[in-house]
Amino acid sequence: MKAFDALVLGLGALGSAVLLQLARRGIRVLGVDRLAPPHTQGSSHGETRITRCAIGEGEHFTPLALRSHVLWREIESETGAKLLTTxxxxxxxxxxxxxxxxxxxxxxxxxxxxxxxxxxxxxxxxxxxxxxxxxxxxxxxxxxxxxxxxxFLRPEACLAAQLELARHHGAEIHVNERVLSFAPRRADVVVTTDKDTYVAGQLVVAAGPWLPELLDASLARHFxxxxxxxxxxxxxxxxxxxxxxxxxxxxxxxxxxxxxxxxxxxxxxxxxxxxxxxxxxxxxxxxxxxxxxxxxxxxxxxxxxxxxxxxxxxxxxxxxxxxxTADFGFVVDRHPESGRVIIASCCSGHGFKHSPALGEAVAEIIANGRSSIDLRPFEFARLSVY
Ligand SMILES: Cc1cc2nc3c(=O)[nH]c(=O)nc-3n(C[C@H](O)[C@H](O)[C@H](O)COP(=O)(O)OP(=O)(O)OC[C@H]3O[C@@H](n4cnc5c(N)ncnc54)[C@H](O)[C@@H]3O)c2cc1C
The missing domain is CATH 3.30.9.10 (D-Amino Acid Oxidase, subunit A, domain 2)
Structure with a gap:
């Protein structure tokens, strides 16, 4: 089995951001997507996404939006891509x-x-x-x-730029490969796809609208x-x-x-x-x-x-x-049954603008055990059953 420090399941808005931020930190990371992002099947297509910095969905989102604008500009200058128009x-x-x-x-x-x-x-x-x-x-x-x-942001270009940069920083990327299951163990997580089996120290599940299919009913019911x-x-x-x-x-x-x-x-x-x-x-x-x-x-x-x-x-x-989710917030939290699995969903119809800062925060958690921006508002525990 091929071994990685981390595996990112799903390379949409959030997965591509996590992948890039992990690769930047020198973490040996594999990104796997069932399709070939950017594609038109999930949540990250359609030419444009609104971005704003003062966030009406809740004050706790504003630091993510502010940081994301900085990161989008960094990615633009590194790749030459045109992503953010203000x-x-x-x-x-x-x-x-x-x-x-x-x-x-x-x-x-x-x-x-x-x-x-x-x-x-x-x-x-x-x-x-x-x-x-x-x-x-x-x-x-x-x-x-x-x-x-x-x-506004150009979502397809944002994904492409982050994946290109992640590859440049050493990430391995497998597209058209579907994760069938994952099994946390004490020291790692075994991830089985329709093509191979991998072990990873940490797994980030960023499957967008496919997320409920990968979770037990007790967690899937929140989405x-x-x-x-x-x-x-x-x-x-x-x-x-x-x-x-x-x-x-x-x-x-x-x-x-x-x-x-x-x-x-x-x-x-x-x-x-x-x-x-x-x-x-x-x-x-x-x-x-x-x-x-x-x-x-x-x-x-x-x-x-x-x-x-x-x-x-x-x-x-x-x-x-x-x-x-029931409160229109995100979920970025450890799986209740394994600290080695992070469920990451910038969901509820307003997550694109925040995805680079969330990706950075997830990478910080994997690399250092804590993130600069407080992710506690995105824990499962706050959610009532939908
Ligand atoms: C119509 C619309 C308008 C929106 N407008 C805005 C807006 O204006 N501003 C804003 O900030 N946000 C907006 N959003 C929200 C934002 O676009 C989404 O929250 C964000 O794109 C979600 O990204 P994601 O990475 O969670 O999911 P996705 O981008 O869908 O990525 C999930 C990826 O996981 C892969 N995957 C799934 N299952 C597996 C598996 N088993 N194995 C391997 N890979 C798998 C999929 O192929 C996919 O590539 C909008 C969303 C929509 C749909």
Whole structure:
């Protein structure tokens, strides 16, 4: 059996970050993925991910976002890849909102985190939003939080850059190889794949939406998987280019879910999406394609009433999987039955932006037994059963 100091199971957003940070520290590490990341089957595809530094999902996420921005820039300068674009993020909300973003006080938490961590921002009233961004049909009671240092990441390029760098630092990478099982022993973990068997001092399970399949029911019950659909609408009026229209999150009134979106970045259209938590699925479930009627339904319900100048011409659509915990937080914790296995999931629909700092923290735990950023908020123990 081939032996490694550490094995990373899954090389998506978090696994590729863990792999890179372990390899940088001179740890002999193997990364294994059942597919060949970046791919379109999991949670880390679709051209763009929002990144912001003042984190409304909870103050404890903000240090991760701040550190991640530093790491993204480092990776960019080492690889020459273009990963992070910071042209600002606008969060819209109102006292009359009927939707919320992951947690109830998302907007107020965002403002509080910006103040606490001295993150540059502006608070805009309805008039100021209309003056700056006439594309939004803003109600008089709506307000905006604008963070100029926020923006978007290019997820596929982020994964590719981290894997390339990890390889450069000595990581071994096996793609198209599926982990079938892992068995912790006193001194190591035996990992069996469909091609080979390995022993590793530490195992990091970063399987994204496949995570529940690799866990006992007592742990798997903490994660639910939801299919989300993404739509790109044509900017026929030429109003939604990157210089004129921001990355945004909008807590709507009159709808059950928020919407979020991006400017037309590469001429592919304006990506707009909402979230759904009504129908759970599994990573193995077939038929995740976008149905023929979905773009028109999305446009009628979530685009036309709020962004009336955006055309109904859907240039592209795809789906992606959320892995969600009951409190919309992450799980990064030792397996309850073995200190040699770390379960790592930057889940709940907002983890991409934090993945390099989480990867660094996991690597620090493996290398030194403790991390610079406090990971206690991500322990299993906090979770009630979903
Ligand atoms: C539609 C959508 C929009 C999002 N928007 C944002 C956003 O704007 N901002 C933000 O910060 N976050 C966002 N997120 C969340 C973020 O993208 C995810 O939290 C993150 O990508 C999850 O990464 P992961 O590494 O956990 O999973 P993945 O990237 O899915 O990686 C898991 C990997 O494990 C591999 N694997 C699974 N099982 C096995 C096995 N048995 N053997 C070997 N390999 C295995 C898979 O092939 C896969 O490559 C969004 C997510 C979605 C779906």
């Amino acid at each position: 042209r600002g993020v606008l969060v819209l909300s109102s006292p009359a909102r009927t939707s919320f973003t992951h947690v109830e006080n998302f907007f107020a938490n965002t403002v509080a985190a910006a103040r606490k961590y001295h993150i540059a921002h502006e608070i805009l009233d309805a008039e100021a939003i209309r003056r700056r961004y006439g594309q939004f049909r803003i109600r008089d009671d709506e307000i905006g939080y604008f963070e100029p240092g926020g923006g 639910r998987i939801y299919r989300q659909a993404l739509f790109w609408f044509a900017d026929l009026a030429g109003l939604f280019g990157a210089g004129r229209f921001p990355v945004f999150i909008w807590e709507l009134s009159g709808r059950r879910q928020s919407i979020y979106g991006f400017p037309d970045i590469d001429g592919n259209g304006v990506k707009i999406a909402t979230e759904q938590f009504d129908l759970a699925t599994t990573a193995a479930a077939p038929g995740s394609e976008v149905g023929a009627s979905e773009p028109a339904a999305m446009h009628a319900a979530y685009v036309a009433p709020f962004l009336p100048q955006l055309s109904a011409t859907c240039t592209r659509a795809s789906t992606c999987l959320y892995t969600v």
